[in-house]
Amino acid sequence: MNDPTPPAVDEHRAAELRERLAQQLEDGGHLRSPAWRAAVETVPRHECVRTFFRRSQGPRGTLWTPVVPTQENASTWLEEAYADTTLVTQLDGGTHPADVAEPVHGDPTSSSTLPSLVVRMLEDLDPRDGDRVLEVGTGTGYSTALMCERLGSKHVTSIEFDPAAAGRARAAISAAGYEPTLVNDDGLLGYAKNAPYDRLIATCSVRTIPATWLEQVRPGGTIVTTVSGWLYGSGLVRLTVGEDRTAEGRFLPGTVSFMIARPQAAPPLTGASDLLAQAAEERPTQVGPEILSDWTPQFVAQLAVPAAQYLGMATDGGPMADHLIDLPSQSFASLVPDGKDGYLVRQGGPLRLWDAVEDAIDTWKAAGTPPQTEFGLTVTPQRQRVWLGSPEGPGWDLPT
Numbered sequence: 001m002n003d004p005t006p007p008a009v010d011e012h013r014a015a016e017l018r019e020r021l022a023q024q025l026e027d028g029g030h031l032r033s034p035a036w037r038a039a040v041e042t043v044p045r046h047e048c049v050r051t052f053f054r055r056s057q058g059p060r061g062t063l064w065t066p067v068v069p070t071q072e073n074a075s076t077w078l079e080e081a082y083a084d085t086t087l088v089t090q091l092d093g094g095t096h097p098a099d100v101a102e103p104v105h106g107d108p109t110s111s112s113t114l115p116s117l118v119v120r121m122l123e124d125l126d127p128r129d130g131d132r133v134l135e136v137g138t139g140t141g142y143s144t145a146l147m148c149e150r151l152g153s154k155h156v157t158s159i160e161f162d163p164a165a166a167g168r169a170r171a172a173i174s175a176a177g178y179e180p181t182l183v184n185d186d187g188l189l190g191y192a193k194n195a196p197y198d199r200l201i202a203t204c205s206v207r208t209i210p211a212t213w214l215e216q217v218r219p220g221g222t223i224v225t226t227v228s229g230w231l232y233g234s235g236l237v238r239l240t241v242g243e244d245r246t247a248e249g250r251f252l253p254g255t256v257s258f259m260i261a262r263p264q265a266a267p268p269l270t271g272a273s274d275l276l277a278q279a280a281e282e283r284p285t286q287v288g289p290e291i292l293s294d295w296t297p298q299f300v301a302q303l304a305v306p307a308a309q310y311l312g313m314a315t316d317g318g319p320m321a322d323h324l325i326d327l328p329s330q331s332f333a334s335l336v337p338d339g340k341d342g343y344l345v346r347q348g349g350p351l352r353l354w355d356a357v358e359d360a361i362d363t364w365k366a367a368g369t370p371p372q373t374e375f376g377l378t379v380t381p382q383r384q385r386v387w388l389g390s391p392e393g394p395g396w397d398l399p400t
Contacts (some may be wrong), residue, residue: 017082051097066097129217136187137203142167148178156180233302295385303396304360
């Protein structure tokens, strides 16, 4: 295992790198106010990313090389800490860079989001002096520290689901000189003890807006969060909270994605092969699987089939196929090339998943294929509905 004890940091160089980063973010249009620029120039991001994984491609797929600062690599490590990039800090729900000595395979489960996105979301949140903010997803603690610098520690509450990540963030935030309220719990439950809040920001994505958030943010307050799902379609939305646990707002520009909140993560695709072997109806498709990798169409498809997951695999010795699998309803749709530059779809189970996807794509196309900024979300205690154009326009319910 690696020795997690870092060498001394060149504080003068770190300050230069923070100033350079702030200028880069301002030039890119992400930093739009002097107050947030001052925070970026002050908060030591390196305290939050003392170790991280560097991504590379190997012959057997993605590899993650642990980066732990030493006397030999201290300068390079510090440069990377202040680069406008996402730094992965955990794999597979528990592997930390200090736990391994060689490159490893794995799936990222915690990271320090690229600073340009962090500050852009903070600008979109737009807290004012004296506002009380709840952050869902402390992560490495960098965004938490920025809010503490901007608003004062006593106005910031941050909650983290993962105990190991919460512990590392607490140490980093303390080392940076801040003392917010830090909670290790399920962020979907919020933190009632410090409510009401003026603003809530989530650095994880959710399939549906938790009722507790609407209870803990005051009427007139703001929620900024990413709405995502099991097909990985994502959209950043800014909601204004109304009376009686309601909220409404539009999706913001840009391609923003976060790891989904762990309590809302997709279930394992147990039994998928048996499900795909069941009887099915076959027909030509109107659209092919390419929509599942195109930002807005992917988002629209997910709205149409919110319980579906994607799986690419061959069945019964046949060609590779693209599958949508809805485990709760035991429904599936499988797309295979028809040999004529098109696709055939096989659909089984009680739901016709690809029919629903094509209907949603047709609705989006009929509106002129607008960007996500033409979509909005209305939340009431009875339903959560994403709409196109206006609240009275066509729409789709989020899962309950």
